[in-house]
Amino acid sequence: MWVVAENDHESADMSIQEQGISVPSASSSARFLIVTISGRYLALDTGSVEGVLTITELESDEDPAIQGVIDRTVSLVMQLGGSDVSTHPTTRVVMLADREMRGSIRVNEVHGILEIQQSQILPLPPQFSGVERDWYRGMILFEKSIAMILNPTWVLQMHAGSDAVQERETPRSSVDTWAIGVSNGRTC
Amino acid sequence: MLRTGETGKREATHSPWNFVVFSIGGRRLAVKTLEVAGISPWKPSIPVGSRTPFITSVVRQDQAILPVFDLASFLRLHVQGNHPLCLRIKHPLGDMVMCIDEEMPVLHTLDPAAIQAYRGKDISAEGSYANGLDEIPILALSQLGSCMK
Numbered sequence: 001m002w003v004v005a006e007n008d009h010e011s012a013d014m015s016i017q018e019q020g021i022s023v024p025s026a027s028s029s030a031r032f033l034i035v036t037i038s039g040r041y042l043a044l045d046t047g048s049v050e051g052v053l054t055i056t057e058l059e060s061d062e063d064p065a066i067q068g069v070i071d072r073t074v075s076l077v078m079q080l081g082g083s084d085v086s087t088h089p090t091t092r093v094v095m096l097a098d099r100e101m102r103g104s105i106r107v108n109e110v111h112g113i114l115e116i117q118q119s120q121i122l123p124l125p126p127q128f129s130g131v132e133r134d135w136y137r138g139m140i141l142f143e144k145s146i147a148m149i150l151n152p153t154w155v156l157q158m159h160a161g162s163d164a165v166q167e168r169e170t171p172r173s174s175v176d177t178w179a180i181g182v183s184n185g186r187t188c
Numbered sequence: 189m190l191r192t193g194e195t196g197k198r199e200a201t202h203s204p205w206n207f208v209v210f211s212i213g214g215r216r217l218a219v220k221t222l223e224v225a226g227i228s229p230w231k232p233s234i235p236v237g238s239r240t241p242f243i244t245s246v247v248r249q250d251q252a253i254l255p256v257f258d259l260a261s262f263l264r265l266h267v268q269g270n271h272p273l274c275l276r277i278k279h280p281l282g283d284m285v286m287c288i289d290e291e292m293p294v295l296h297t298l299d300p301a302a303i304q305a306y307r308g309k310d311i312s313a314e315g316s317y318a319n320g321l322d323e324i325p326i327l328a329l330s331q332l333g334s335c336m337k
Contacts, residue, residue, distance in 0.1 A: 128236070
């Protein structure tokens with residue numbers, strides 16, 4: 001498993017561990033895939049991540065199910081602002097699933113999997129009173145910044161109205177499979 | 189609360205009011221000292237794509253994540269200076285921060301008798317006081333939240 005940080009271990013890279021807010025409890029841990037879109041850290045619950053592939057890998061995959069997921073690539077630019085993720089052969093695509101909905105998002109960078117305690121998930125401040133409350137499930141202190149936890153239901157519902165639900169096997173059994181193949185020197 | 193009678197004068201008490209006077213876009217504003225949680229150098233905010241008017245980003249201060257109220261945009265002004273400051277204020281919903289001019293805020297003590305109703309309509313204020321020809325509004329921070337919605 002490729003894990004960029006766990007609360008039980010020291011890590012020079014991760015200021016998240018400075019919190020010391022909660023008593024570690026294995027039963028209340030949560031795992032997130034940390035990605036960057038337009039310079040912003042976003043966190044995706046690994047339970048909703050089916051896999052991560054590059055554009056090249058996606059295009060070479062003849063599995064019609066994967067092609068269907070590519071067709072349902074969601075751009076978050078309109079909602080989150082910033083510039084769209086450019087499409088290069090090495091651009092990574094995160095495939096998401098939530099209940100029977102499936103889709104994908106292009107990301108600028110994949111940082112790895114972060115395991116934290118549920119108590120370390122910070123709620124969106126109540127001053128945010130608009131539709132953004134549906135977009136995020138909370139926030140995580142990450143490095144010297146924060147990562148917003150994306151609500152996969154919201155992301156995938158952007159396509160739910162136009163696409164038929166496609167039942168299929170997942171393109172990769174889990175995000176763990178993808179993680180093994182990725183190395184950017186941040187593994188710990 | 190301030191009396192809003194024709195005289196525009198608050199009933200005199202013997203307790204002076206303490207304010208922090210700061211500026212945004214060169215315009216001077218005041219908040220009650222008790223409602224100020226801190227002042228620090230401004231760090232770049234993190235946009236969250238919010239649709240809440242004037243609250244579209246957050247800043248991280250140590251282990252806290254605080255919403256940013258864009259008072260400059262609210263007042264249609266631009267923060268001045270290359271080294272703006274971060275004014276952390278206490279709000280009923282939780283602390284918020286505002287980006288203010290780099291000009292160092294000053295403490296100001298005022299006799300309550302000098303406080304009058306704010307005549308402007310551009311921002312919620314608990315009152316104001318005269319500073320030469322300027323009328324300095326004393327921000328009603330709790331109502332800033334209600335006008336965001």
